[in-house]
Ligand SMILES: Nc1ncnc2c1ncn2[C@@H]1O[C@H](COP(=O)(O)OP(=O)(O)OP(=O)(O)O)[C@@H](O)[C@H]1O
């Protein structure tokens with residue numbers, strides 16, 4: 001029999017789908033007959049509420065940080081098959097503030113005593129990299145990172161990956177990345193496919209094949225205190241989370257028979273350094289008949305001044321973002337790494353380029 005596996009769901013960027021994934025992935029694993037414990041490690045207690053738990057609740061994760069109390073007593077059953085829960089409470093926030101220097105192995109110690117009862121333990125982390133998240137990463141075998149499909153989706157990831165790496169080096173050598181999960185994908189938005197391609201280029205087969213699409217039922221279910229399967233089994237969201245759970249189960253079985261880690265290692269990701277010197281205009285630029293490529297050196301920026309939108313398209317191709325009609329953004333990569341990106345911003349007034357600015361983004 002496989003030993004139990006603990007997965008922390010984390011990204012310190014807020015609102016990217018951590019809790020939605022925690023609730024529906026655990027419910028799906030339970031439906032597929034795996035015994036699952038969901039641990040709500042966010043003082044906002046959205047996970048606990050989303051599964052219909054009445055808050056305040058006597059049981060709470062906070063007691064797992066107290067040596068004298070039993071972890072077993074903090075577990076409650078949910079209405080979903082094979083799914084138990086350790087709820088959160090606002091007291092977790094105090095713990096976060098007051099125990100910075102306390103033992104970071106506290107949660108691992110507590111979970112070690114109960115984990116044999118389960119196939120999967122899933123921790124829903126808060127959008128912070130504080131004491132409780134560090135405890136969670138030390139208790140975990142792997143980390144699942146949801147990434148919302150939007151511009152600059154990877155912003156801030158640097159800090160998260162650095163923290164994971166530090167924890168791997170200093171406290172938890174076995175820690176791995178379970179995968180990057182693309183959430184809230186919307187095929188109607190042109191740039192969404194572009195973002196998926198970019199994530200796959202950087203993170204390779206560490207990106208889950210399953211992509212979670214934007215689906216209104218997923219956002220409605222928590223207000224009914226339930227998961228997507230009880231709320232709307234026929235929805236696309238329910239299909240996506242079932243596929244995700246199957247993918248996680250399959251990957252785990254694959255890993256059982258091999259000593260290789262899947263995908264790039266954390267170190268490889270951090271070192272990835274692509275050297276290009278072009279403006280990365282839209283992939284559609286090849287379809288433009290009279291394309292006059294523009295050498296994007298700073299000294300050439302002035303040549304863009306006062307050009308009309310049509311003239312800019314002739315030189316740079318179609319815009320990378322099409323959200324703001326009067327601010328166009330082109331990605332410029334010169335020695336760009338995953339974490340450092342340059343963007344050329346063109347501001348139009350009366351259909352002519354008024355200002356040109358190179359902005360540098362550091363992710364993290
Ligand atoms: N695939 C989806 N389709 C539509 N809405 C979604 C989807 N995933 C999440 N949402 C909605 O987006 C919002 C943020 O999601 P969620 O609470 O899961 O993010 P989070 O990362 O846990 O946030 P926090 O960082 O605050 O804990 C919620 O209102 C949720 O219902």
Ligand SMILES: [Mg+2]
Pocket residue numbers: 018019020042046125126
């Ligand atoms: Mg959350």
